[in-house]
Amino acid sequence: METLPQFVSWLRSVAPYVHAFRGKTFVIAFPGELVMEGILTTLAHDVSLLHALGIHIVLVHGFRPQVEEQIALRKRESQFYKGTRVTDAVALECAKEAVGEIRLDIEGAFSQGLPNTPMAHAEIRIISGNFVTATPLGIIDGVDMQLTGKTRTVAYESIHAILASGDLVLISPLGFSRTGEVFNLRMEDVALSTALAIHAHKLVFLTETPLVPDEGGEDIHEMTTVQAKKIIASKRLPDNAERYLRAAAEACLGGVARAHIVPYATDGAILLEIFTHDGVGTLITNENIDILREATISDIGSILQLIEPYEENGTLVKRGRELLEREIDNFSVLEHDGVIFGCAALYPFPDEKMAEMACLIVAPDVQGEGEGERILLHIENRARAKGFSHLFILTTQTAHWFLRRGFVYGSVRDLPQNRQLIYNWQRRSQVLIKKL
Secondary structure (H helix, E strand, C coil): CCHHHHHHHHHHHHHHHHHHHCCCEEEEEECHHHHHCCCHHHHHHHHHHHHHCCCEEEEEECCHHHHHHHHHHCCCCCCEECCEECECHHHHHHHHHHHHHHHHHHHHHCCCCCCCCCCCCCCCCEEECCCEEEEECCEECCEECECEEEEEEECHHHHHHHHHCCCEEEECCEEECCCCCEEECCHHHHHHHHHHHCCCCEEEEEECCCCCECCCCCECCEEEHHHHHHHHHHCCCCHHHHHHHHHHHHHHHCCCCEEEEEECCCCCHHHHHHHCCCCCCEEEECCCCEEEEECCHHHHHHHHHHHHHHHHCCCCCCCCHHHHHHHHHHEEEEEECCEEEEEEEEEEEHHHCEEEEEEEEECHHHCCCCHHHHHHHHHHHHHHHCCCCEEEEEECCCHHHHHCCCCEEECHHHCCHHHHHCCCCCCCCEEEEEEC
8 A cells, every 4th residue: 555655646746747848849869779779669658658748759760780780781891980970872771771670660669559558559650751951971081971961951840740730750860962862860960950940848868878977987967068068078978978968968059948868778767867856867958957046926836736735734834826826926946947846935024134934845756855955045045135134934843954954942932023923823833043
């Protein structure tokens, strides 16, 4: 029976993400290695679930190992320059054959009815086509790249129309010139150009590489584009990891809200990255993903969802929507990736130069990570800025947490006169005060 409360807690923690991402467009790119390692069916299950939750999906696949296989069968050797394939006529034919094989595998994975899964009998159509026009990469450092190209344009109107009809879009790393020539493209380039062209909310790279490490070798779970540029400039990443990070950073600089680099070796990696607070990959944003800000009227629904469980168990006094609407200017919220995970309110008593902090709540799945202290510090700074000398709280269950953070016990007589008049003697809340 213990699993039932766990399920309810999990569902509540996921619900804000489902609400935030419904109707958004994700570009999900993955290398040919994922297909070679037999993970395609699992990916199809997870992407189908995202699709069922109302997220528009564009898939971009790579094919490097499949092209290598075809070249080896022809007893030829691959040519590369700075990690990019030099595509001669034979290599291009190999690329065409690899694309055909992978497209069939992908379409088959989404056409099997997803038996013995929650998505059984779901009918999901996946549409591919000549969405990408390309130009030759040309001669680089004296090396003729031949039939290797770069993305020129992406048919964003056609893609939007397909997504609006409820289908998925599949894009291969081949582009076509205005004169009908075919060019071999990098998967990362195609995914980046597509995400920018269709104004995607997220660009997700499912990769064969581990997480991006810092200088000490520790995994980095979040970084800004400024940090990403420094890491790229350090030249300490392997070529494939650097390409992913470079494309992710360029996507964010170009207007994509979030980019993710997620190792596909973890089962359900894309779901864990999107629907959990910390994820399992490296997230790249143009700015810091955590935002502490003053609340607005549009935050009321999220605040109510956050505080209702604590109202029900008696930790907080019940607030109705109407009261919260009147008091919304007193609230601050902690927002992470567009989802509100914490809040607190500041009620002023200017005559005594005191202020009350109330309703300090952090979502259960991020408790113990220092977010409560961040909100407390924000409220303290907000109170100081307004000229208050003391901050007080009333609590029935969390006194020790505040005592460890500089508060001391007080009494009802220490409260501002107007606050004494509305003190709830039935709750018998403890009074704690901190000098600012």
